Amino acid sequence: MHTQTLEQTEQGKGPKPESIRTRCNELIKILEQVLSSSVFNVNFRTIVSIPCEQCGTKIVRRVHHDQEAFIANCIECSASYNITETDNHQFNWKPLVREINCINESCNGSAQIWENDIKLGSQWECADCGGKNKFLLGIAYVSQPQNNSG
Ligand SMILES: [Zn+2]
Numbered sequence: 001m002h003t004q005t006l007e008q009t010e011q012g013k014g015p016k017p018e019s020i021r022t023r024c025n026e027l028i029k030i031l032e033q034v035l036s037s038s039v040f041n042v043n044f045r046t047i048v049s050i051p052c053e054q055c056g057t058k059i060v061r062r063v064h065h066d067q068e069a070f071i072a073n074c075i076e077c078s079a080s081y082n083i084t085e086t087d088n089h090q091f092n093w094k095p096l097v098r099e100i101n102c103i104n105e106s107c108n109g110s111a112q113i114w115e116n117d118i119k120l121g122s123q124w125e126c127a128d129c130g131g132k133n134k135f136l137l138g139i140a141y142v143s144q145p146q147n148n149s150g
């Protein structure tokens with residue numbers, strides 16, 4: 001096995017350390033160009049995940065670089081979350097729920113209802129009175145009859 005001596009390098013018979021360094025710089029330049037290109041960024045997404053607050057299922061969501069707010073849905077239940085990016089590139093998960101008062105007149109209870117559950121026929125049990133509330137179509141009395149006798 002022939003090993004190159006320092007003397008041979010100096011005489012120009014082997015690759016000069018300088019040319020190796022130049023080649024490295026070129027590679028770094030190419031790498032930097034690829035890494036900073038928008039094409040690369042599209043594929044390079046952040047992935048955020050949390051356990052669902054309602055059922056515990058892990059919700060995983062990919063995030064594009066230009067996305068600052070979006071909605072993630074649980075695949076197991078009706079829970080959905082509004083996700084916003086903070087200034088230090090963390091993600092805030094806000095459950096999409098509405099507080100709805102119990103319709104029982106003698107009850108002051110209210111419930112956090114997932115927005116995906118707010119639909120006709122959907123019902124929930126009040127934690128305060130144990131009664132059930134249900135979303136139904138209602139009829140509103142919108143005006144009094146006209147009085148023409150005068
Ligand atoms: Zn869930």
Ligand SMILES: [Zn+2]
Pocket residue numbers: 102103104107108109126127128129130131
């Ligand atoms: Zn109630």
